[in-house]
Amino acid sequence: MTGDRRFGRLLLSPITLLYTLLLLAPISFFLLLSFYEYTAFEMYRPNLTTANYDRLLFDPYYRNIVYRTLRIAATTTAFSLLAGYPLAYFLARHAGAWRGVLLFLVIAPLMSGVIVRTYGWIVLLGSEGMVNNLLLFLRVVDKPVQMLNTEFAVILALVHILMPYMVFPLFSSLAGQDPNLVRAAGTLGAGRVRSFLEVTLPLSRPGIVMGSVLVFTLSAGAVVTPQLLGGKDMQMLGQTIYELILTVLNWPLASAVASILVVCQFSVIFLYFRGARRGATA
Amino acid sequence: MAASTGFGRVPRAARGAALHRRIGTIAGAMAVGLTYIFLLAPIIVVIFTSFNPTTASAFPPRGFSLRWYREFAASGSFTSAFQFSLWLGALAAVFATTIGFLTAYAARRFVVRRRELVQSLAMLPVMIPHILIGISLLVMLTVVELPELLTLLLGHVIVCVPFTVAGILASLEAVDPGVELAARTLGASRLRVMWEIVIPLIAPGLLSSLIFAFIISFGDVYIALFLSGPGMTTLPIEIFTYLQWESTPVVAAITSVQVLMIIALGLVIERLVGLRKIIRI
Amino acid sequence: MVAAILKLTDVVKRYGTTLGVGPVSFAVEEGEFVTLLGPSGCGKTTTLHLIAGLLQSNEGNVEIGGRDVTGVEPQHRDIGLVFQNYALFPHKTVFDNVGFGLRMRKVPRGEIEARVTRMLDVVGLPGVERRLPRELSGGQQQRVAVARALVVEPKILLLDEPLSNLDAVLRKRMRLEPRDIQKRLGITAINVTHDQEEAFEMSDRVVLMNQGRIEQIGTPEQLYDAPASRFAAEFIGEAVFIDGRVVALNGTGAEVEASRGFRFKGVPRADGVKMGDEVYLLVRPERVEVSLSPHDRPDSVRATVIDRVFSGEQVSFIVAVESGLKFRAKKPSLNAYRDVAPGATVWVAPVDCRMVPRGP
Numbered sequence A: 001m002t003g004d005r006r007f008g009r010l011l012l013s014p015i016t017l018l019y020t021l022l023l024l025a026p027i028s029f030f031l032l033l034s035f036y037e038y039t040a041f042e043m044y045r046p047n048l049t050t051a052n053y054d055r056l057l058f059d060p061y062y063r064n065i066v067y068r069t070l071r072i073a074a075t076t077t078a079f080s081l082l083a084g085y086p087l088a089y090f091l092a093r094h095a096g097a098w099r100g101v102l103l104f105l106v107i108a109p110l111m112s113g114v115i116v117r118t119y120g121w122i123v124l125l126g127s128e129g130m131v132n133n134l135l136l137f138l139r140v141v142d143k144p145v146q147m148l149n150t151e152f153a154v155i156l157a158l159v160h161i162l163m164p165y166m167v168f169p170l171f172s173s174l175a176g177q178d179p180n181l182v183r184a185a186g187t188l189g190a191g192r193v194r195s196f197l198e199v200t201l202p203l204s205r206p207g208i209v210m211g212s213v214l215v216f217t218l219s220a221g222a223v224v225t226p227q228l229l230g231g232k233d234m235q236m237l238g239q240t241i242y243e244l245i246l247t248v249l250n251w252p253l254a255s256a257v258a259s260i261l262v263v264c265q266f267s268v269i270f271l272y273f274r275g276a277r278r279g280a281t282a
Numbered sequence B: 001m002a003a004s005t006g007f008g009r010v011p012r013a014a015r016g017a018a019l020h021r022r023i024g025t026i027a028g029a030m031a032v033g034l035t036y037i038f039l040l041a042p043i044i045v046v047i048f049t050s051f052n053p054t055t056a057s058a059f060p061p062r063g064f065s066l067r068w069y070r071e072f073a074a075s076g077s078f079t080s081a082f083q084f085s086l087w088l089g090a091l092a093a094v095f096a097t098t099i100g101f102l103t104a105y106a107a108r109r110f111v112v113r114r115r116e117l118v119q120s121l122a123m124l125p126v127m128i129p130h131i132l133i134g135i136s137l138l139v140m141l142t143v144v145e146l147p148e149l150l151t152l153l154l155g156h157v158i159v160c161v162p163f164t165v166a167g168i169l170a171s172l173e174a175v176d177p178g179v180e181l182a183a184r185t186l187g188a189s190r191l192r193v194m195w196e197i198v199i200p201l202i203a204p205g206l207l208s209s210l211i212f213a214f215i216i217s218f219g220d221v222y223i224a225l226f227l228s229g230p231g232m233t234t235l236p237i238e239i240f241t242y243l244q245w246e247s248t249p250v251v252a253a254i255t256s257v258q259v260l261m262i263i264a265l266g267l268v269i270e271r272l273v274g275l276r277k278i279i280r281i
Numbered sequence C: 001m002v003a004a005i006l007k008l009t010d011v012v013k014r015y016g017t018t019l020g021v022g023p024v025s026f027a028v029e030e031g032e033f034v035t036l037l038g039p040s041g042c043g044k045t046t047t048l049h050l051i052a053g054l055l056q057s058n059e060g061n062v063e064i065g066g067r068d069v070t071g072v073e074p075q076h077r078d079i080g081l082v083f084q085n086y087a088l089f090p091h092k093t094v095f096d097n098v099g100f101g102l103r104m105r106k107v108p109r110g111e112i113e114a115r116v117t118r119m120l121d122v123v124g125l126p127g128v129e130r131r132l133p134r135e136l137s138g139g140q141q142q143r144v145a146v147a148r149a150l151v152v153e154p155k156i157l158l159l160d161e162p163l164s165n166l167d168a169v170l171r172k173r174m175r176l177e178p179r180d181i182q183k184r185l186g187i188t189a190i191n192v193t194h195d196q197e198e199a200f201e202m203s204d205r206v207v208l209m210n211q212g213r214i215e216q217i218g219t220p221e222q223l224y225d226a227p228a229s230r231f232a233a234e235f236i237g238e239a240v241f242i243d244g245r246v247v248a249l250n251g252t253g254a255e256v257e258a259s260r261g262f263r264f265k266g267v268p269r270a271d272g273v274k275m276g277d278e279v280y281l282l283v284r285p286e287r288v289e290v291s292l293s294p295h296d297r298p299d300s301v302r303a304t305v306i307d308r309v310f311s312g313e314q315v316s317f318i319v320a321v322e323s324g325l326k327f328r329a330k331k332p333s334l335n336a337y338r339d340v341a342p343g344a345t346v347w348v349a350p351v352d353c354r355m356v357p358r359g360p
């Protein structure tokens, strides 16, 4: 019905307005600032220039931050996948009556917000925290290990914080699979490992892609966790943007940094989805 | 199968396979167990720390005290931030659920050809780093005159909408479209069908969307980081600012309260629709 | 001629690039019970939804009661639709379900109560007003769905496979019920089914559909005895086709020579058939005489029984005549036929054969 289409458009107008006016337009404008000139008094002046990018690309300080961000995001993604896959698999296939509770335990951290969890890691990893106490007690070390303000702490906490984003898409794609497929592979002579590799894993590819993209995106843009657990020397792109916006007040440069973040992310997303498509047609 | 033991001796190869399988299962269970410890440890530690009598956020605690809870209750900045977050979360949840419902319902029933596209676009805010959303709104305020409180609220609505859309889409899947068509043939307009048939049928889903959006808004940092101001500081930002300079267990007490609230709300959702439906991203 | 209450003219519905139905044209007279019959996916539901206004046609137009309703929203079409799965509102009581349409029409509360109660009586389901749909059996749900559609006194009642959700026994028993109610209330009904027996027993006329098009429209007798195409003959009842050629024609009958050396005399002439035309001869299994003696009928031929299938009421034989042609003969399970075993020699004679024009 043509009336259907009109009604559908009517229903979609709030989200359309919200997203265009308060999401796409502001982001486009902000990213546009990266081509504007920086002045100390007016923040930016609409003279087109590439000075901001020149500064970013040739200053080793910023280059390092880009590398570090990509490294941390990639490592976080890899570990989330490694830890999240067995968990999602277990939840989808073996959890049985406990599934509800166990799923809740995965969601609970997500719901408790970034700050709560980051604070938890501060307490755990501090020089008087549980991890150090345990290591001292077991005599693995004889004085507290410096764990806060390291890249390790940042990655650990990011994996923890972002794990649910990996587990849910994986869980969906695994739980959606017909369990008879594996049984069928079994009757055709494939062992457990073999049927996992040939049936389950390829079919869960959409979940892997979705989860990885989410975790990569969210970790590359992290601010609070690296700020509190990595310290000033462990800066990531998100923190740089945050500082440039709120303390340095160089918005054009912040915009250029953000653009680089966006470009990195979209290339990763693009590569991932292309890989996924190739995998699907292979 | 191991069950065939009744028929005499099990061939050696089969016994080996059974052993392998057992080892595999145990290894899998251990991996899952460790992952759960990893996931839950930081939160449990926080709760323990909140009852610590001393300043040092040490673990395990040495004694039991409610000192930090009293301190939380006495500190004006934390309690007012807590209240502000509650209000903000409630409002954001109402808006996000409303928009989420309209979007999900449209995508489910009235968009035929580009349904996938609409659904993916609705998920956009999850794919964009939230810091970028927060900053862009801040920058926008320098150009467009908009009340800051409204901008903060709408920012929260934006980050909540993908979750409400996903959750409500899942609820709508359980509604037979025939029921809606039946109402149409009996003389109801589309609006009437939405109000009298669809909304009552997915009421539990809407309620849990409301709760989930509230939780997301309550935990947000990246929007509030840039849009908070005097008199409108959310709890996570208050804590974040505080943690940059000192870290006393008063933070543990606050976050414990928050965790408790969230677990309670989460259980309500589980009761209503099952969390599984909400988390489909 | 009674006025057509419903008229479809060259209606076409496409789903994207795939054809749903079309072009479809037919008219239904007031008080008729018409059934759309056809295999799964042939476009029955689509046609019904086009009539109800739940789908909008790409071409053609629909008239209800002489008014062109193409483009009119379903709530303004004055039809009642019973869905394949009933589509009762799960959160409303039976009373609220049945009364929904009246409420939408702003009928006063008291009148709603009276009409709902009366309608539940009509469908034979008094006293269930306060129950929820899930507390009813499948058969009861079906009646509620019919009551809900009828209580608003629609011009046309549309029924989308109203019996398909019932178990086989109930299905047979309820078969005549919709028609019974329809005749009692004197309204027009359009029913959908893919079950030929059901269609025949319920309907005044049948619209036979295939792949989105209408194959034939007619009374059950017309469809059975004068199928317009091979599809029609095969879909309705059991059929054996024998290739043949018209070798003689007179007023109403024809003589057809079958390729297998058979000659059939007195075959009713199909429309437009000329001397020398290639046609199909349609043999219905229950219209094959089988006897143990060659003398019972002068036109019978010798055949060998290849197989015998006993199904209680009936016994059927697969027989092969000398030229090699095989077909099925279905007989009541009388003693005379029970002893005929595979290998036996019998004499068979197809009677009341029909000719079916060959498509181009």
Ligand SMILES: Nc1ncnc2c1ncn2[C@@H]1O[C@H](COP(=O)(O)OP(=O)(O)OP(=O)(O)O)[C@@H](O)[C@H]1O
Binding pocket: C015, C018, C019, C020, C021, C038, C039, C040, C041, C042, C043, C044, C045, C046, C047, C194
């Ligand atoms: N929403 C749709 N999108 C695309 N194609 C459709 C849609 N609905 C129906 N079709 C196609 O249109 C054709 C007719 O479908 P319709 O549902 O009318 O068949 P039907 O005769 O009612 O079948 P059944 O007996 O199985 O109910 C089918 O080929 C079907 O695949």
Ligand SMILES: [Mg+2]
Binding pocket: C044, C045, C046, C084
């Ligand atoms: Mg159908």
